[in-house]
Amino acid sequence: MAEELHEQGDHGRPALRTSDPAVLRALAHPLRVEILAAIDDLGEATATQVAERIGDTPSNCSFHLRTLARAGFIERAEAQGTSKPWRAVHRERDLRPDPNDPESLRSSGTIGALYVQHEADRVVRFLTTQGAELMGEWAGGTSVTTGTFWATPEELAEVTEQIRRLSERFAGRSDDPAKRPPGSRKAYLLATVNPDFELPATPEA
Numbered sequence: 295m296a297e298e299l300h301e302q303g304d305h306g307r308p309a310l311r312t313s314d315p316a317v318l319r320a321l322a323h324p325l326r327v328e329i330l331a332a333i334d335d336l337g338e339a340t341a342t343q344v345a346e347r348i349g350d351t352p353s354n355c356s357f358h359l360r361t362l363a364r365a366g367f368i369e370r371a372e373a374q375g376t377s378k379p380w381r382a383v384h385r386e387r388d389l390r391p392d393p394n395d396p397e398s399l400r401s402s403g404t405i406g407a408l409y410v411q412h413e414a415d416r417v418v419r420f421l422t423t424q425g426a427e428l429m430g431e432w433a434g435g436t437s438v439t440t441g442t443f444w445a446t447p448e449e450l451a452e453v454t455e456q457i458r459r460l461s462e463r464f465a466g467r468s469d470d471p472a473k474r475p476p477g478s479r480k481a482y483l484l485a486t487v488n489p490d491f492e493l494p495a496t497p498e499a
Contacts, residue, residue: 307382307383307384307385308383308384308385309384309385309386309387309388310366310367310383310384310386310387310388310389311388312388312389313389313390313391313392313395313398313402314398315395315397315398315400315401316365317365317366318389318391318398318401318402318404318405319401320361320362320364320365320367321362321365321367321389321405322401322404322405322408323358323408324408324411324412325348325350325354325355325358326358326361326362327405327408327409327412328348328412329344329348329355329358329359329362330362330367330368330382331412332344332347332348333368333380333381333382334382335347337381338371338379338380338381339379339380340377340378340379340380341353341355341356341359341380343379344359344380359380363380366383367382367383367384367387368380368381368382368383369381369383389402389405389406390402391403410484410486413482413484414484416482417438417482417484421438432479435481444496445489447489450487450489453487454487457483457485457487460483461483
């Protein structure tokens with residue numbers, strides 16, 4: 295259910311693929327989702343920098359940063375004088391659950407819901423503050439799209455994989471600014487695909 299793709303600098307970082315409920319539970323907290331998203335955006339950040347970014351206290355952020363570190367999501371970056379920043383361990387995170395493990399399903403669903411809320415809040419801030427005043431030439435590249443269709447589990451999985459690959463064409467631009475076209479800006483992708491279990495499935499022929 296939960297999958298994060300980041301085009302931040304890879305620096306040889308591995309991708310994470312886990313459905314382990316213990317690992318998932320460490321991220322299934324709204325503040326930890328905010329903290330990890332802040333580190334993804336900043337590249338490296340201290341507890342104080344994270345706190346300023348998300349509007350919390352450094353001490354509370356330190357507690358949650360240590361929890362994320364114990365779960366393997368973040369690690370210490372190179373010290374900068376007396377500052378001890380954190381960085382993400384993985385270039386992307388695939389936190390889809392084990393379909394045969396109820397606890398894995400619950401934890402992944404919780405994380406997915408938290409990320410939807412996080413991204414929805416960001417989109418609302420953009421549309422209500424920046425959107426009308428600053429969008430201009432970017433209006434054609436800004437959209438809120440919804441749709442409905444009937445599909446099998448296999449077809450939905452195919453659509454999900456196609457969406458996952460959409461941003462691959464931009465790989466490397468965070469690491470190497472020379473690869474960014476003039477005038478380009480950092481962009482975000484939010485896409486959800488889910489079946490509706492309140493309606494009956496199409497019967498067998």
